[in-house]
Structures are given as structure tokens and as C-alpha cells.
Amino acid sequence: MKAKILILSMLLLLALSCKNEANSTEETHSSSKAEPKDKLGDLKGTWELTGFYNYKNNVVVDSFKMNPDFRQLKMYTDTKVMWCKHRPADSSEWFGYGTYKYDGDQLTEVLDFGSAVMNEVIEEKKQFIFELDLYPNKFQQIELDDEGNRIYSENYVRVE
Template sequence: MKKLLGLALLMLLLISATGTTSVENELHPSIEGTWELTSRYNYDGENVTDTLTPVKGYSQIKMFYNGKVMWTRYTPNKEVEWFGYGSYAATDNTLVEKLEYMSASMRKIANEDMQWSMELQLDNNTFTQISLDEDGGRIASENYHRID
């Protein structure tokens, strides 16, 4: 009887710990995972002025894991390659990416230190990275949904 009671208490403890983990993830979502671009927004400094959705066949994927970021873009009927790899740091509202290497087409438009600091809006299944001008005004965003 004592063994049965002990087993029941152990099962109850394991079930309650599992429930707590789910609540913790909902309260503090993680950017770690694989994400696919769903749309882009253009801003007038504060408000969205235009929404752009990918054309058929276009795909942009970002992966975040263990402080590393990797992204790739496939554009049908184009010979230009777009990809990059580096490190990232995320807080509740900021995403900083510092690329170590990238495609030649990306290098042509990259800033000198290959680092980007962006506003971050994150929940469990979506995230948005918003590019800001030197005064903190919003320029454009990339909007992603979690695929893994």
C-alpha cells in the first residue's frame, strides 16, 4: 500500500511539473527554433503603411539555436543567393544579430560591422523584427511564424 501511495505521489509530482513548464513557456516565449517569413511591413516611422506578402515559391527561413542564427532566402527564377550565419542576443524587446559570414549579395548591402539591432516582438508562435532609423523610428519589419 505504501509503494502504491508513493507511486501515486510521484506521478502527481511529475504531472504538476509538466504543467508548470507549459505556463512558463507561455509567459516567457523563446526565439529558439525555426521560423518562416509570412509578411513584411513598411512603416512611416510609427504606423504600418504597407504589407507585403511573399510571392508564390518564395521562402525565407530563420533558425535560432544556442546563441547562433542562420537564415536563407529562396527567390524563384533568380540567380542571386541570400543567406547568412552568425550569433544573436535577444531580450524581451530587442534582437541583435552579428553575422560572421553571408552571401555575396548580402555583403553588398550589409553595414560595416555586419551587426543589426532591431526591435523584437515575440510570442510563442510568431515574432517580428523591426528595423529602426537612427532616431528610433520604425522603417520596416519582417514577420515570422514558428515552423519548429
């Protein structure tokens, strides 16, 4: 229960730090589906969070672009993942480190440790499973509910 509250609080913070771009929902979502998936693609590299999609009935109903003052990066090696968030107005630290694997359309991250805030989450839940839409230079990690319905996605572009 504590982990759910903490995760919901994190989502609320993310939503409040983002700028609503409802007009771009259709354009952004449809353009990502027009590109072919890179079935031999690789997550190795550095990625930056560009925005979010909110889903209802597995359809994008809203999108948010990142606030320019807020940054989140993910770095993948052959087997390790590390992510960090930077938000100048917030003194709390946000980062996590662990292992990952992906198989087709599923990404699994298992966190070993993180910032003080993330360590509280990790005590309750170490493994995070997402639906994965991977393209050559962008990807979406999509959170699913207990019934397999899409809730929201974090959308990343390749930096390196």
C-alpha cells in the same frame, strides 16, 4: 554608403517579390496586438517569413504577404542564427550566419559570414539591431531609423 545602397537594393528586391495586401493591413496588424506577448518566449527553432509591414510615424501604413515563389527561413539555436532566401527566378544566393541575442524587446544579430552578396554587406556592417515583438508562434523584427522610428518589419511564423 555602399552598404546603405546594397541594403536599399535588397529591400527593393523584397518589395518587388511580394504581393501587396493593403486590405489586410488593419486586420493582420490588429490581430497580432491582441495576442499576449510571450515574455518567457524563445526564438530557438525554425521560422518562415510571411510578410512585411511598412510604417509611417510608427504606425503600419502598408503590408505585404510573401509571394508564394519566394521563401525566407531563419533558424535559431541557443546562440547561433542562420537565415536563407529562396527565389527560383533569381540566381543570386542569399544567406547569413552568425550569433544573436535578445533582451526584452531588442534582437541583435552579428553576422560572421554569408553569401557573396551578404559578405559585401557584412564588410560594411556586421551587427543588425531590431526591435523585437515576440509571441509564442510568431515574431516581428522591426527596423528602426537613427531616431528610433519604425521603418518596416519582417514578420515570421514558427515552422518548428
